[in-house]
Amino acid sequence: MSQQTVMEKTEPETQQVERLMIILSKGTLDMVYPAFMLATTGAAMGKEVHMFFTFWGMNAVTTKTSANLKVASVGNPGLPMPNILGIIPGMTSMATRMMKGRIGKAKVPSIPDMIKTAKDLGVKLHACSTTLEVMGTTKEMLLPEVDDIVGAATMLELSDKAQIIFI
Amino acid sequence: MSQQTVMEKTEPETQQVERLMIILSKGTLDMVYPAFMLATTGAAMGKEVHMFFTFWGMNAVTTKTSANLKVASVGNPGLPMPNILGIIPGMTSMATRMMKGRIGKAKVPSIPDMIKTAKDLGVKLHACSTTLEVMGTTKEMLLPEVDDIVGAATMLELSDKAQIIFI
Amino acid sequence: MSQQTVMEKTEPETQQVERLMIILSKGTLDMVYPAFMLATTGAAMGKEVHMFFTFWGMNAVTTKTSANLKVASVGNPGLPMPNILGIIPGMTSMATRMMKGRIGKAKVPSIPDMIKTAKDLGVKLHACSTTLEVMGTTKEMLLPEVDDIVGAATMLELSDKAQIIFI
Numbered sequence: 229m230s231q232q233t234v235m236e237k238t239e240p241e242t243q244q245v246e247r248l249m250i251i252l253s254k255g256t257l258d259m260v261y262p263a264f265m266l267a268t269t270g271a272a273m274g275k276e277v278h279m280f281f282t283f284w285g286m287n288a289v290t291t292k293t294s295a296n297l298k299v300a301s302v303g304n305p306g307l308p309m310p311n312i313l314g315i316i317p318g319m320t321s322m323a324t325r326m327m328k329g330r331i332g333k334a335k336v337p338s339i340p341d342m343i344k345t346a347k348d349l350g351v352k353l354h355a356c357s358t359t360l361e362v363m364g365t366t367k368e369m370l371l372p373e374v375d376d377i378v379g380a381a382t383m384l385e386l387s388d389k390a391q392i393i394f395i
Numbered sequence: 396m397s398q399q400t401v402m403e404k405t406e407p408e409t410q411q412v413e414r415l416m417i418i419l420s421k422g423t424l425d426m427v428y429p430a431f432m433l434a435t436t437g438a439a440m441g442k443e444v445h446m447f448f449t450f451w452g453m454n455a456v457t458t459k460t461s462a463n464l465k466v467a468s469v470g471n472p473g474l475p476m477p478n479i480l481g482i483i484p485g486m487t488s489m490a491t492r493m494m495k496g497r498i499g500k501a502k503v504p505s506i507p508d509m510i511k512t513a514k515d516l517g518v519k520l521h522a523c524s525t526t527l528e529v530m531g532t533t534k535e536m537l538l539p540e541v542d543d544i545v546g547a548a549t550m551l552e553l554s555d556k557a558q559i560i561f562i
Numbered sequence: 563m564s565q566q567t568v569m570e571k572t573e574p575e576t577q578q579v580e581r582l583m584i585i586l587s588k589g590t591l592d593m594v595y596p597a598f599m600l601a602t603t604g605a606a607m608g609k610e611v612h613m614f615f616t617f618w619g620m621n622a623v624t625t626k627t628s629a630n631l632k633v634a635s636v637g638n639p640g641l642p643m644p645n646i647l648g649i650i651p652g653m654t655s656m657a658t659r660m661m662k663g664r665i666g667k668a669k670v671p672s673i674p675d676m677i678k679t680a681k682d683l684g685v686k687l688h689a690c691s692t693t694l695e696v697m698g699t700t701k702e703m704l705l706p707e708v709d710d711i712v713g714a715a716t717m718l719e720l721s722d723k724a725q726i727i728f729i
Contacts, residue, residue: 547603
């Protein structure tokens with residue numbers, strides 16, 4: 229037995245493709261954005277990337293809402309406006325327009341564009357079966373880009389040895 | 396020395412039990428839910444699962460609040476109602492009832508039920524010592540299911556080689 | 563070839579320094595706090611710790627806001643006050659004062675203090691380039707403690723084999 233043989237036995241592990249599992253549980257533009265930024269960047273770097281949409285995160289892959297996600301204004305002290313303004317009807321949409329305007333100027337793609345890019349790069353999109361049941365959402369209400377509807381167990385199996393990012 | 400001996404030396408690593416550390420920092424039903432779903436599913440799959448309750452997450456294991464967690468309605472554009480409605484007294488509890496009703500129909504267990512299941516499956520529940528100090532909460536106010544009160548250092552030690560999920 | 567040689571080939575992996583990547587996307591005191599608690603604790607334990615500030619998390623390292631972060635009161639059912647109170651002007655600052663008062667009593671350091679400690683312990687602070695562009699923030703508006711401005715790809719490279727915590 230040569231030393232070469234031994235080294236071959238220990239090497240494969242370091243050459244294995246890295247896996248990223250992004251669990252998206254929020255439905256606001258300011259959280260869906262980073263989720264897709266990380267997913268597309270990771271995939272472009274050669275990682276195997278999975279996204280699992282659960283709770284409010286389902287909005288990102290629901291036909292009716294995907295292109296119209298809002299930025300949270302009320303209750304987000306991170307936004308430079310007092311809370312009292314947040315409750316005036318229209319303020320959330322104003323904050324959303326402001327942010328979309330800025331994103332447009334910064335040449336950052338829209339969510340539907342990012343979903344297309346993600347799919348092109350091989351990112352797998354999984355919808356949470358429990359959320360669909362609880363929210364009363366059907367498969368037909370989801371974007372065609374969604375790969376499958378799976379439970380938490382399948383998601384954790386897909387996360388085997390992966391870096392998990394819960395957003 | 397035989398090849399067999401060499402292989403035995405490299406094998407054990409892949410057989411080691413996988414570890415999951417779920418840090419729960421939110422106290423709303425829509426975030427506590429996924430935390431326990433992941434914990435019980437992971438434990439049922441044979442993983443060693445730890446939960447660390449910090450900041451608002453402490454509500455999940457505090458006797459007074461555990462069975463009465465609310466869904467965020469104000470400031471959550473993910474919910475299908477305008478922000479202005481969220482501030483009408485009672486709207487958060489209405490959103491909470493709606494969600495609990497749906498969860499009931501979908502036959503998803505309640506949080507206290509999920510805590511019992513988690514414990515039965517061997518999930519360890521750790522309360523954050525700093526949070527207790529800051530919130531003025533005492534050990535007696537916590538559910539008896541809580542295993543211990545630990546600091547961030549112990550939590551990170553328990554997270555050694557674990558997949559960390561921060562919710 | 564001796565058995566000793568083989569063991570040396572498989573050992574280094576377990577001795578490698580552990581790496582922690584904390585992605586901070588929230589700008590409220592109740593989320594920035596745990597981020598720095600984890601960062602400083604991890605660094606004190608000998609881990610290589612990186613923090614990546616994105617979206618609202620940029621507030622933590624922006625000169626104007628770093629010492630004045632607020633606690634979310636509206637829309638956080640985890641706080642013991644009804645939502646309707648949250649929209650009264652000043653309630654967010656009252657909740658913030660309450661929390662800061664408690665933190666002071668519990669002898670927990672302030673955010674600027676925690677940033678200094680983090681830097682002393684070798685924690686690297688990275689600001690997200692896309693966020694700066696979208697928010698219209700310039701390098702000069704950031705704390706001098708920030709190490710560099712990087713994109714998502716660099717952040718993911720720094721996260722190689724790291725435990726990722728998304729806050």
